[in-house]
Amino acid sequence: MSQAPLVPVFDGHNDTLLKLYMTQQADKEKLFMEGAPANWHIDLPRAKKGGFAGGMFAMFPPPVEEERPPKPVGASTMPGNDEPMAPRLSIDEARTSTLGMASILFRLERAGALTVCRSAADIRAAMARGSLAAVFHIEGAEAIDTDLAALDVLHAAGLRSLGIVWSRPNAFGHGVPFRFPASPDIGDGLTDAGKALVKACNRLKIQIDLSHLNEKGFRDVAALSDAPLVATHSNVHSISASARNLTDWQLGAIRDSKGMVGLNFATGFLDPRGSSDRKVGLDIMVRHVDALLEALGEDGVGFGSDFDGAGISDEIGDVAGLPNLIDALRKHGYGEELIEKIAWKNWVGMLERVIG
16 A cells, blocks of 8 residues: 655744754754754754655744752642743843854855745745755844844845744743743733834745734734734643643734634643643644634634644654654544645735735
């Protein structure tokens, strides 16, 4: 029996550049191209094996590590509703790491590992020739000054997608902590600088990512932005009540804007218990896809894996396991045309409408 051909996947979010930035190995290009450690999710050999055609490669300024008291013996390891907000990050710290990850992205391009894409046409061309199509994305805008001078420079370098916040406050707005069960209605809306950032992104045709943003900030973006609303890596709050997931009204606002959501593979945002147990099955992922399709329609759903940034189900494991999810959708009754839309066509179409 012949195996079904690989369905290409264009993914809404990964944190592989952070992994490369944090590693002590000097030859980062070789590490990515020849094989990263087994506990990483993406490298070039595994990408080819799994049909991973590219995606939004995030530059995420890592948080400053804080010492926290250990949990008492016997304390629950399940998620709770008292998780503190991550502390703010200085612009100098954020700029150092963001530029460091951008440098790695461009070095990977020079080494022939991928193509940095500045338009949907670039993505299609890269996919056609078998090169990983990488969109320059920032997750958390701490590296950008409130005068937005850095935004112009980063856009000229290739920035095409921007998450205003990660799960911490910054000069532009407020993220949500990783609480469960919890509403995303935590904290204030966008600052004046955040509202100016939204307008500047619209002007420059930079996609705005709503993942990690709190409810009031989401409402501010929805009121201000003239672009489709996009959450690159979020799930359905009615199934898994994490503060990181999208409520019914948020999904409705995204639908009304003809926007899009990428399914996050992180088990903690999939499991109805909020558990990060890696035994969470593909059936739960399919359940979220069903709910996203019902809320958004066939043009509004994609993948936003969070590879290299979160714990992933053992039934996928890493990027080489993407065909397992595709097969699960197929067995659930999804036709090949819909599968291709979810796997890559919807993201490319969305980026064409937003960045050109």
